[in-house]
Amino acid sequence: MAGNDWINSYLEAILDAGGAAGEISAAAGGGSGVAGASGEKRDKSSLMLRERGRFSPARYFVEEVISGFDETDLYKTWVRTSAMRSPQERNTRLENMSWRIWNLARKKKQHQEREEARQYAAADFSEDLSEGEKGENSNEPSIHDERTMTRMPRIGSTDAIEAWASQHKDKKLYIVLISIHGLIRGENMELGRDSDTGGQVKYVVELARALGSTPGIYRVDLLTRQISAPDVDWSYGEPTEMLSPICSENFGHEMGESSGAYIVRIPFGPRDKYIPKEHLWPYIQEFVDGALVHIVQMSKVLGEQVGSGQPVWPVVIHGHYADAGDSAALLSGALNVPMVFTGHSLGRDKLEQILKQGRQTRDEINATYKIMRRIEAEELCLDASEIIITSTRQEIEQQWGLYDGFDLTMARKLRARIKRGVSCFGRYMPRMIAIPPGMEFSHIAPHDVDLDGEAGNEDDSASPDPPIWADIMRFFSNPRKPMILALARPDPKKNITTLIKAFGEHRELRNLANLTLIMGNRDVIDEMSSTNAAVLTSVLKLIDKYDLYGQVAYPKHHKQSEVPDIYRLAARTKGVFINCAFIEPFGLTLIEAAAYGLPMVATRNGGPVDIHRVLDNGILVDPHNQNEIAEALYKLVSDKHLWAQCRQNGLKNIHQFSWPEHCKNYLSRVGTLKPRHPRWQKSNDATEISEADSPEDSLRDVHDISLNLKLSLDSEKSGSKEGNSNIVRRHLEDAVQKLSISVSASSVEGLSENVRWPSLCGRKHIIVIAVDSVQDADFVQIIKNIFEASSYRRLSCSVGFVLSTSKSISEIHALLISGGIETSDFDAFICNSGSDLCYPSSSSEDMLSPAELPFMIDLDYHTQIEYRWGGEGLRKTLIRWAAEKNSESGQNVIVEDEESSSTYCISFKVTNTEAASPVKEIRRTMRIQALRCHVLYSHDGSKLNVIPVLASRSQALRYLYIRWGVELSNMTVVVGESGDTDYESLLGGVHKTIILKGSFNAVPNQVHAARSYSLQDVVSFEKPGLASVEGYGPDNLKSALQKFGILKD
Secondary structure (H helix, E strand, O other), rough: OOOOOHHHHHHHOOOOOOOOHHOOOHHOOOHHHHHHHHOOOOOOOOOOHHHHHHOOOOHHHHHHOOOOHHHHHHHHHHHHHHHHOOOHHHHHHHHEEEEEHHHHHHHHHHHHHHHHHHHHHHOOOOOOOOOHHHOOOOOOOOOOOOOOOHHHOOOOHHHHHHHHHHHHHHEEEEEEEEEOOOOOOOOOOOOOOOOOHHHHHHHHHHHHHHOOOOOEEEEEEEEOOOOOOOOOOHHHOEEEEEEEEOOOOOOOOOOOOOOOEEEEEEEOOHHHOOOOHHOOHHHHHHHHHHHHHHHHHHHHHHHHOOOOOOOOOEEEEEEEHHHHHHHHHHHHHHOOOOEEEEOOOOOHHHHHHHHHHOOOOOOHHHHHOOOOHHHHHHHHHHHHEEEEEEEHHHHHHHHHHHHOOOOOHHHHHHHHHHHHHOOOOOOOOEEEEEEEOOOOOOOOOOOOOEEEEEEEOOOOOOOOOOOOHHHHOOOOOOOOOEEEEEEOOOHHHOHHHHHHHHHHOHHHHHHEEEEEOOOOOOOHHHHHHHHHHHHHHHHHHHHHHHOOOEEOOOOOOOHHHHHHHHHHHHHOOOOEEEEEOOEEOOOHHHHHHHHHHOEEEEEOOOOHHHHHHOOOOOOEOOOOOHHHHHHEEEEEEEEHHHHHHHHHHHHHHHHHEEEHHHHHHHHHHOOOOOOOOOOOOOOOHHHOOOOOOOOOHHHHHHHHHHHEEEEEEEHHHHOHHHHHHHHHHHHHHHHHHHHHHHHHOOOOOHHHHHHOOOHHHOEEEEEEEOOOOOOOHHHHHHHHHHHHHHHHHHOOOEEEEEEEEOOHHHHHHHHHHHHHOOHHHEEEEEEEEOEEEEEEEOOOOOOOOOOEEEEOOOOOOOHHOOOOHHHHHHHHHHHHHHHHHHHHOOOOOOOOOOOOEEEOOOEEEEEHHHHOOOOOHHHHHHHHEEEEEEEOOOOOEEEEEOOOOOOOOOHHHHHHHHOOOOOHHEEEEEEOOOOOHHHHHHHHHOOOOEEEEEEOOOOHHHHHOOOOHHHOOOOOOOOOOOEEEEOOOHHHHHHHHHOOOOOOO
């Protein structure tokens, strides 16, 4: 292909014939024509390069497709573009066409990968569900079906809502919402202040307020960040703010001491800085820890009020946007509570849009927006969520379809199998549900209008006009003309510049109407963010270019409370509301404008499509076509009858977007979720054990928390792997039976002698040893030195120790014995990368033989992490994947390690790390097949552990807090300079961290190098609770522990 003349001509055309065509031809493999000049450095003065600098988007995309796409499509594009005469037209057209070809090539590759995944799934699916999987014979409509909106009944009447209220009024539900970026408060929201304080802030506050006023909901907490920065209002530093309830007879219900809706601000990150969302990632773990403490405490408080003394756990944790979704996933895993997610906007879609603009490379985009970390968070939300709530079907089909973890066809097949009660072999897809955003209409009274006059029956003529009216009208030379209203922050994706071009170049529209741009609040343009300042500067230049003075208003300030007055002013002038964003996820302003009687012109990309389908109150346009935008606006403002019909349609149908309707739909979906919560909630709290507890209660608690697991050293060394697995399983069954017999026969005295609660319950401080980057000999010495450094506290039993590693419990035991360390020196062992939690056995009498290991394994922990675990279905897929990798490389690169595997850990030995697949590739392969898991390599790359998706060593620490009351802030985690795949999660959080530095740290294996994002993007090495120590000598360790107040000077 590289030698074809037509390719060289095509590449020449892209670089305008005088650029570096030879260089690209060389990249394509050389050949005839201009390829021979590839070694020369030509003058790069083409129009494309002059306009955009050294980066050419056309060149970038064509280089991408040259390497592996069908030449037929390239040839077709070349034929079309070769007919163009104008070099400038050719450059613009080629940029667009080459992007489309590249996009098709990428989608073709994704399609092939997903087809392979479906074939693997079909091989596992033993039952023929060809009809049912298509959803054709299902009585339940598919949530992804385009016919869903017409087939699902809606509640729109007062009687129906009252019936709903009567049915659910006795429930006392607790709901947690999370939205951590931007400035969030209940009143006078500063919408448009920056790119983080926009429609999402308004949405989550009003959702919390509406849910808090809904029958059956006792309390709603909206968790966000506490900000005490000097450049923001003091109200954002208040720990708690109660949201005033909605005044509606349909929503009134009995209030309790802690009932209602609240904004709860969790301190995390720098206390005195307001941080944009792109830079919040290093502090997510800290937020999760703080939120966890709040939820646990609030659940206990609510339990005392309405739970008969038992904790009232959240019925759901709902994350909004990727950062909050990542947090919600971790909280959901820690608490074993269902998770719901709303993306608002999605990272993969944003990446597509920015790449299409051709202004930045992928690396530049990632550096600016931390887009790869955001995408991984959204993939995790697909792994962890029970329900994904979208505002439109377009978001489901086109935006979520870009993700590895969601496939529409696979989702339908799995839904059909679940309905028939057929095994899905560990595969899972979250439910996608489109629920339009809500709005409160009780305070809105639209004006009547007179089609033949200037205005209709308005408020009392004696009442003064709102001040904002004068601020807008002063811009206009003729303020009586219809007003075209745009309400959007100055962000490139809002497409404001195209709107001004459309208005400025359509003379009839300019003569007939005025344009009002409400672009947030500003004082000095130079003090705005660079992106917002650039957009606003472009707006001012275009106004000057088209001489629009007297026709365009762009006030500097407005209050959120004045937005309704702005809508009313536009309606009074018989104006039109416009949203021409490149893509609009929600379109909430369109609903607001319709409630005030404004027809709309809106983008046909995203939410406005569904809004228009319901309201039928305007015209949809292509946001890239300024002529189409101008014609739609002109049509509405010039045709009075069309304007009146659109206005009437909007007012008639607007009730379908009310908050009562939204909350009803929301709760009806949440109500279908299987309740999940910590399983031990009926047993006595570990910190409240007294001598008065009955023997029956104590025995039940012991049976609940753990099982004496006896792992035979002989069995690990014996026979075949299959035989070993059977022996371990048999010993487990024997231990269960033996424990049951001992529980039924023992007395209280016997209980106190043979079984005790984990000793870490009474510890003031816990030191977690999680050093992955050293050899075993150094590791043993580090343990001994830590013991020596804290010997005084250790003797007083105020300091406890936890060992955290990727090793199995038998490997840990062998290591400790070889180093002369007793297992009883530790309070707990987090093993198999966080998939198992063990405690040292309190007695040797239960041992089946001297060769066995006496440990108690916490079965309650397994109930916490088993969510979405694929089990045997996942294991079979991994073994098949490993076999394919071994076949491709011609050697056994990765081999299953049954001896190190456990019920919730599938372990593999890696014999050749150079040929091993990176973690992101394995995750992607599993996600495409709808298998949810957490993939981790050991530091040296010799071990690969696959564990439940919400299990990890950091999550195990949170479990110790929830189960045993061990304060996270009283934990100190000791790590090396690098670690296993989950190393980054051990550095964040409210616990203290000690990093051991020195040459004893081995260099991490190259398998860890292929990261989607850098460690610095997600870890803050400047947090107050982090200390570095040179070496691991006892004195240095003691100094670090004294710094954190664990040891006294």
